[in-house]
Amino acid sequence: MSRWIRLRDGRGRDARIRMAPAQRSARSRVETTDGRHVEAARFIKTPLPRTYGALSARCPDDTELAELLLEEDPEIDLEAAGRRTGPTDRVLLDPDGQVLYATGQVEVICDRHGVEVERRLPSDTPANVDGDLPLVWTGRMVPRAQAARRYAFSRNYQLRHVDGLTYDFVFAMAAELDGTDALVLVGAGPQGRDPIILERNGPPYRGFLEGRVDGDRYLLVLHLTHLELTVPVEVSL
Secondary structure, X not given: OXXXXXXXXXXXXXXXXXXXXXXXOOOOOEEOOOOOEEOOOOEOXXXXXXXXXXXXXXXXXXXXXXXXXXXXXXXOOOOOOOOEOOOOOOOOEOOOOOEOOOOOOOEEEEXXXXXXXXXXXXXXXXXXXXXOOOEEEEEEEEEHHHHHHHEEEEEEEEEEOOOHHHXXXXXXXXXXXXXXXXXXXXXXXXXXXXXXXXXXXXXXXXXXXXXXXXXXXXXXXXXXXXXXXXOOOOOOO
């Protein structure tokens, strides 16, 4: 199902166009730069009785737990770890590993080191893709290859014109991006610094526009992410 979105281009013009989930044809496939086929798959990391939480409950003392890890390797299940799961269902669990049948939402605030600093009830946040202010073309460009390795894109929407005027508007953005071989960062707020929220109380996303043209045809896609991949920091022992 398509929805409306207000978008401002690099020249300060804005228009109201349509956005719909990007459709992938049966012939399309994802490949690496050297032509190898890529597909998404789920794998088993470890069974619940072998997680750190379960082992910590078994051995509250850190020294005892360290000795157990060295002697028995209880965190490794050679029969299960690394196996493909196939179709799965998401189940919420409590800290004891029991299934939850009713839950409430709590907003957890963490600092840049991942340490929890505050818990509060979530605020009522409206969607901002079709509000009074358009999403802003910030001008910050990220090469396609770098974006593919730096961000995990969880949603993709194709942006489409609704008449002749918006065709020129959308086509010009797609052509400009195709010529730079890069994605441009887009965001909400007057300067485009705020996250994109698709629906009321929905998760905040960082948005990137990608464009391609072929003659008078175009493809303009809005990629959304809330996960940036970073290289672990080396720790000297």
